[in-house]
Amino acid sequence: MIGSFDRRHATLWQRLSGASLALLLLFLPTVIHAHPHGWIDMSMRLVFDDKGRLAALHQSWRMDPFYSLVILEELGQVDGGDSLEAGLDQLGNDIRGNLSPHDYFTELRLGDDRLQLGQVSEYTVLERGGRVEFIFRLPLAEPVTLAGETLRYQVFDPSYYLEVVHEAGDDGPLKEALVVSGRDGCQTRIVPADPDPERVLTAAQLDVDEQGESGLGRYFAETGEVTCD
Template identity: 55%
Template sequence: MRLAHAAMALGMGVSGLSVSAEALAHPHGWIDLSVQVMTDDQGVASGLYQTWRMDPFYSLVVFEELQQVENASLEQGLDQLGKEIRDNLSGEHYLTEISINGERQALGEVSEYTAMERDGRLVFMFILPLETPQSLTDSTLTYQVFDPTYYIEVVHEADDNQPTDDALVLQGGPACELSILPANPDPELVMQAALLDKGESGEPGLGRYFAETGSVDCTGR
């Protein structure tokens, strides 16, 4: 199995793909993200239902390569791709950090996922469970989704630079205040990222400073 450079940066294994890093700018691609925070009627959070829409260029290359695989339909290729993405992301904590009242939460393993084509874009959808469900009563849940090396940029779905209504949704549970906080990296880090060559990734941890933060504030409600 050969792995695309861009896919490796995300921990995503893609059979037979050979995306050229030289064809991409830095960040070398992006993901449009939407998140549903899953809770029950008592306000106990069980995980995040995430939808990742890969950028059009990366999606195009993936679909072209999948269509060239002999004796396999696009649907079969996407099924295999989804499994490889899930398997490789599992070693990277699914590029996701979740905290409740500032305390980092342990994550479970993803068992529900799918990869599909939608309007010319590769879409990967999955449920990322908390290892132990947690009550959001009088609590604040925050999360970040990011590639540590900042090879890929992850941003919430937006329209005119404003998050869309479905970029962050609370599924079930109490009425809470939802917000998406923009990244505010130090200018030196912005310069560091800008100086990376086409084939380079940043130092591990760089992506954190460019990550948006989703917040579900249920305090006093």
């Protein structure tokens, strides 16, 4: 596969993070200017345990239609007679392994404190409506009690090669894009990103084989907020 693309694209992929590479699993057929080069539609469900503590973040990521199409076509061309389901299973294993060192692109804070995350053991990849979907349960290292404090999270690719946004319609994020499970009395909202114009310009000027400043994606990330009584 690699031999069918020019050296410029190989260099691009060598410079991508392992996480982005595992998510995309392909080489761009043409040079595309400006970041991001793809997107993920995300849904988030906060999971509380029977003691009312936040225990995990259940996330669903839907890759954009273009990358989904190419990935599905690539998996359909794999020799050996493996089924699409088997290919998606292997893809899920690769994605999980490459996202693990990056905390699964997820930052979680309670008040001023950043919360530590555990390792994903429950996950799946499937095709739904022509799009590839990665679904996983991200546990906290230790369950926490919100006790009236506001919990905030961001999910982003640090390189901003991929943009991660909550599932949305014409009027903004969908209600089901951020929900709470196992706990009553919680209020949720999704705060849109408000990047500095200079960073917008920086991202727009990045070529496909260039990498932005470390953590560039943070400035373009939406923020989910949850406050429980």
